[in-house]
Amino acid sequence: MNYSRQRETVYDVLRSTKDHPSADWIYGECKKIIPNIGLATVYRNLEQLVAQGKAIKVPVGQDKDRFDADVSLHVHGACPVCGKVWDEEVSAPLNDALKAECEKNHSDGYSLTFFRVCGECKAKQEQ
Numbered sequence: 001m002n003y004s005r006q007r008e009t010v011y012d013v014l015r016s017t018k019d020h021p022s023a024d025w026i027y028g029e030c031k032k033i034i035p036n037i038g039l040a041t042v043y044r045n046l047e048q049l050v051a052q053g054k055a056i057k058v059p060v061g062q063d064k065d066r067f068d069a070d071v072s073l074h075v076h077g078a079c080p081v082c083g084k085v086w087d088e089e090v091s092a093p094l095n096d097a098l099k100a101e102c103e104k105n106h107s108d109g110y111s112l113t114f115f116r117v118c119g120e121c122k123a124k125q126e127q
Contacts, residue, residue, distance in 0.1 A: 005034075006030075006034060006037055006041055006045055007045040007048060007049070009030050009033050009034055009037070010026060010030055010042055010045040010046060010049065011045075011049055011054060011055070011069070013026050013029045013030055013033075014026060014046075014049070014055060014067055014068075014069045015069040016029075018070075018087070019084075019085075020058055020066040020067065020068050020076070020084075020085035020086065021066065021067060022064040022065070022066055022067075022083075023039070023042055023043050023046055023064070023065070023067070024039070024064065026042055026046065026067065027039050027042040030042055046067055049067075050067075053071060053108075054069070054071065055067050055068065055069050055071065056068040056069075056070070056071055056109075056111075058076050058078070058085050058111070058113065059111070059113075060078040060083055060085055060113065060115075061078070061080065061115070064083065066078075066083070066085040068085075070087070071109075073098065073099060073102065073109055073110065074087055074088075075087070075088040075090050075095075075098075075112045075113070075114065076088055076112070076113045076114070077113065077114045077115075077116060077118075078113050078114070078115050079115075079116065079117055079118035079121055080115050080116075080117065081117055081118070081121040081125075082118065082120070082121050084118050084120075085113075086118075088113075088114055098110055098112065
């Protein structure tokens with residue numbers, strides 16, 4: 001297996017989901033395709049994809065970063081209980097303001113994550 005095939009597999013797995021997976025999850029999926037791939041290889045290729053602008057690393061305050069193949073300017077939500085990450089809908093004025101700040105500051109992007117208990121964890125807490 002050469003490096004580019006492994007990176008392409010990591011990228012394909014990441015693009016196949018909207019769940020903002022951890023590197024461990026991506027590793028498990030990649031092993032189904034390339035049984036001898038190593039966890040370090042997955043991490044290295046994820047970092048390369050982030051550096052190339054093909055993926056976003058979403059720090060969620062948990063012990064594991066999450067990754068997103070959607071590199072468009074958007075906001076995330078994250079559950080501090082289970083670590084689930086999702087794309088967050090924000091108001092048009094906030095979205096416009098964030099884009100305007102990027103243009104004003106000549107920024108390539110931003111990272112904004114709203115933290116709140118997800119519906120599944122909230123339901124468990126209410127039981």
